[in-house]
Amino acid sequence: MKKLIVCLLAVMLILSFATACKKKPKEVPPPPPQTQEQPKVEKVEAPVVQEPQLTEEELFLQKSLDQINREKPLGTIYFDYDRAIVRDDARAVLDGNAAWLKKFKTAKIMVEGHCDERGTEEYNLALGEKRAKAAQDYLLSTGVAADRLKIISYGKSQPINPGHDESAWQMNRRAQFLVIEK
Amino acid sequence: MRHPKRLTPLPILLFAVVLAAVPAARAQQEVVLKISEGMPMIPLALPEFVVRGSSGTAQAAAREIRQALSDDIKYTRIFQLLPKEYYGYIRPLDPDKIMFKDWDSIQARLLVTGEVRDEGGRVVFDGKIYDVKSERFIIGKRYQAEKNGLRLVAHKMADELLKLHGEKPIFTTKIAFVSNRDGNDEIYMMDYDGANPTRVTFNKIKDYMPAWSPDQRTIAFTSYRAGKAGLYLRNIYEGTETAVATKGTNYSAAFSPDGRKLAFCSTQAEEGNADIFVLDLETKKTKRLTYNAAIETAPSWSPTGREIAFTTDRLGQGNPQIYIMDAEGSNVRKASFGGNYHDSPAWAPTSERIAFVSRVDSTFDIYVLNLRTNQISKLTENNVRNESPSWSPDGRHLVFSSNLSGSVQVYSVDYDGANLRRLTDRGENKLPNWAN
Numbered sequence: 001m002k003k004l005i006v007c008l009l010a011v012m013l014i015l016s017f018a019t020a021c022k023k024k025p026k027e028v029p030p031p032p033p034q035t036q037e038q039p040k041v042e043k044v045e046a047p048v049v050q051e052p053q054l055t056e057e058e059l060f061l062q063k064s065l066d067q068i069n070r071e072k073p074l075g076t077i078y079f080d081y082d083r084a085i086v087r088d089d090a091r092a093v094l095d096g097n098a099a100w101l102k103k104f105k106t107a108k109i110m111v112e113g114h115c116d117e118r119g120t121e122e123y124n125l126a127l128g129e130k131r132a133k134a135a136q137d138y139l140l141s142t143g144v145a146a147d148r149l150k151i152i153s154y155g156k157s158q159p160i161n162p163g164h165d166e167s168a169w170q171m172n173r174r175a176q177f178l179v180i181e182k
Numbered sequence: 183m184r185h186p187k188r189l190t191p192l193p194i195l196l197f198a199v200v201l202a203a204v205p206a207a208r209a210q211q212e213v214v215l216k217i218s219e220g221m222p223m224i225p226l227a228l229p230e231f232v233v234r235g236s237s238g239t240a241q242a243a244a245r246e247i248r249q250a251l252s253d254d255i256k257y258t259r260i261f262q263l264l265p266k267e268y269y270g271y272i273r274p275l276d277p278d279k280i281m282f283k284d285w286d287s288i289q290a291r292l293l294v295t296g297e298v299r300d301e302g303g304r305v306v307f308d309g310k311i312y313d314v315k316s317e318r319f320i321i322g323k324r325y326q327a328e329k330n331g332l333r334l335v336a337h338k339m340a341d342e343l344l345k346l347h348g349e350k351p352i353f354t355t356k357i358a359f360v361s362n363r364d365g366n367d368e369i370y371m372m373d374y375d376g377a378n379p380t381r382v383t384f385n386k387i388k389d390y391m392p393a394w395s396p397d398q399r400t401i402a403f404t405s406y407r408a409g410k411a412g413l414y415l416r417n418i419y420e421g422t423e424t425a426v427a428t429k430g431t432n433y434s435a436a437f438s439p440d441g442r443k444l445a446f447c448s449t450q451a452e453e454g455n456a457d458i459f460v461l462d463l464e465t466k467k468t469k470r471l472t473y474n475a476a477i478e479t480a481p482s483w484s485p486t487g488r489e490i491a492f493t494t495d496r497l498g499q500g501n502p503q504i505y506i507m508d509a510e511g512s513n514v515r516k517a518s519f520g521g522n523y524h525d526s527p528a529w530a531p532t533s534e535r536i537a538f539v540s541r542v543d544s545t546f547d548i549y550v551l552n553l554r555t556n557q558i559s560k561l562t563e564n565n566v567r568n569e570s571p572s573w574s575p576d577g578r579h580l581v582f583s584s585n586l587s588g589s590v591q592v593y594s595v596d597y598d599g600a601n602l603r604r605l606t607d608r609g610e611n612k613l614p615n616w617a618n
Contacts, residue, residue: 082500110409118544120525120569121391121613122434122447122480123493123502125411126456129431130477130499133454151454152410153431157367157388180409 060104065179073100074109074177077135078170081118084130086138094135097177098142108181111135113153114160116169121155128153135175150180223262226343227290227314228252229275237300243332244298247307250336251294253375254353259578259596261343264290277310282317290314294343304328309339311346320346333377350531350575355617357572357581358382358392358401359592363609369403371418374574374594374616376605382418393435394617402426402435402444413446426461427468434480438487438509439531445471445481445490458492460509471511477502482529482536483509491517491527491536504538504551518551520558526570531618532577537561539569548582550597561599568593575618581605583612 060068074097077090086094101107113132115124132151139149161168228251231244255261272284277295285293293312298305310322323342325335334354341351356371361379363370369382369392383389388406395402400417412428413435426432430449437444444461451457451470457478458471472478476496483490488509495502504518504527518524523541530537534553539546548561548571562568564586571582579601581594592606592614605614 084499117567118541120480120502120539120541120546123477123495123525125431125433126447126477126479127499129449129454129456136454150409152406157390 057104061106061182063182065182068179068182073179076174076176079131079173079175081116081169081173082127084113084127084134086134090135091138094138095142098139098144101139101144101148104182106182107179108148108150110178110180111139111149111151112176112178113151114158114172114174114176115156116172117156117159117164118169119156125153125155128155131173131175135177223260224291224347225264225289226255226261226292226294227264227269227285227288228255228294229269231296231298232275232277234297234299239303239329240298240300240305243300243305243307243329244296246332247298247336247339248296250333251296251339254336254340255294255343257375257579257601258340258344259601260347260349261292264288280312280317282312282314285312285314292343294339296339301326305332305335307335307339309342311343333373337373344576350618352574352576352579355398355575356394357592357605357614357616358394359583359606359611359614360390360392361606361609361611363611369401369416370611371401372605374579375603376592379606379608383416391433391435391613392615393437394615395437396439396441396618398617402437402446404433404435413444413448415444427459431456436481436483438483439485440487443487445483447479447481458490458511469511471507472514480526482527484529485531485533491529493525493527504536517553519556528571528573528580530573530577531575535577537571537573537580539571548580548595559599561595561597562602563599570613572614572616573618574616581614581616583614 075093077086077093080087111132113128113130115128119127129151132153136149136151140146159172160174161171228248231248233240233244252263255263268288271288273281275295277297280293291314293314295310297308305327307325308322311320312318313320321342323339325338327335337353340353344351352374355374357374358369358371360367361370364381366386367388367390368384369389370379371382372379382401390404392401392403399419400415402413402415404411405414408428410428411431411433413426413432415424415426426444427446427448427450430453432446432448432450434447435444442463444463446459446461447456448459449456455475457474458481459468460471461468474494474496476494478492478494480493481490489506490509491504491506493502494505497503501522502525503516504524505514506517507514517536518538521540521542524538526539528537536551536553538549538551540549545565546567546569547563548568550559550561561580566585568582568584571580573580578597579594581592583590584593587604590610590612591604592611593602593604595602
């Protein structure tokens, strides 16, 4: 039986070969007319990789903490002499800072309390801390999470204005905000 | 053989404070006082030292030691150095045969002699103290030193004089302070006269408010490392450092007189609100002493360790006052009066007096409150910021910081406001703390 199938296959193979050979002699078509073909201008263009549209938050995360702080995204607030109470003019600044914190949800900040030179070292260090705390409390009241806000006092040891008049003192009685985590 | 004896002929002088009150024109309660402390000063003769041998080193050393010893003696406010010219009236000193009658004739009560010799490149100093009236040798000391130790030899001899007088030594003690001379605020220390400034902490982080332990081996200080103000102890001779309080802001440390406890100000219990705490250095347990929403800071122990003076603004923000409490936190009472801004109390180690800073307008001056008489005397008077007073161990001198020269520097002044001198000049220097 097997032999029969092999024989049959062999016959079929021979037959098909014979018909293929028979078709080969074919008439050659005449060559097409020789026309001067103009070269096509090919535009060479590197493929443009579509950049992803970065969100503000993604841009924020790309920056270093130094870069972020250099841009001073958070406003400084100022205090009255010998006081650690958030003034009316500071509320708008703090609201702005709170809005920023709501936008960049991962950021954590340090609230630094500072004093002018017209206080003693010890009392000023304590007063600076109260100022930082007052600013922190305000931000907490706007709904910023407590674990995003740290406070520190430098007393009078880091004045921003080295002068010795009221305008310098006013600039130095402040709470300023430093981004410490993003 | 002569034996050191007690200074019997000299009665132990009680330093009763004689107060001559002159009422101030302005404030009713505030009284400007002229304090003349105790007895007349004791006349002391310090003849030229005898140099054994012909060594130039010994001769130079003799001059240097004698100069430093003279400066120390003048600083004491206890001894009065007799003028050199007086020695011209009497026979020169023969260390082997003291003619006490001679020294008595020029009114000397004490005679201090020195002999210096060169022993193979090392200087050996023999100092002797005599009581002239009773013609007695009191005490002798022999010191050996290299060139860089000669001032210390003089200071040790001067301290012997203080000890004879029943006083705590001051000349070999150190003043810790904060300086930015090498960049940022770091802790340094120096001699009582500003000599030998030595850096103690080395980093780029702010170190602040040093306080000596009574054994003068450890400095407690605040450091802003780790993003907050923690309290650390540094053994300056072993170079070891221990963190003792790092939760919240911790500063204004003060060792108890027995060295077992550390009072300090901290926000560890209530964020943003400074209260007084005491750490037991043996059990490592911290106890809170004040419970108040107001600021409490600047603790200072009484000489007995039973009470603590401190600052609080419980009467109103911007109105700090000095209070006293028992060392356990009870029996709180107000101590300062006559002003609306008092801070930085420093309880004298030897008496019932508290030095403090008072602000009037924008100037700060150092005052001394006598707790027994409730009278206040003003030590500084110069329209600038005089701050951070700290007493010498014998309570006769204070160091403080002042911007008198324009920049902030450390000064010393005597208990009565006399003898103001500047101790520092490189960079800005502040927060002095005299070991006692």
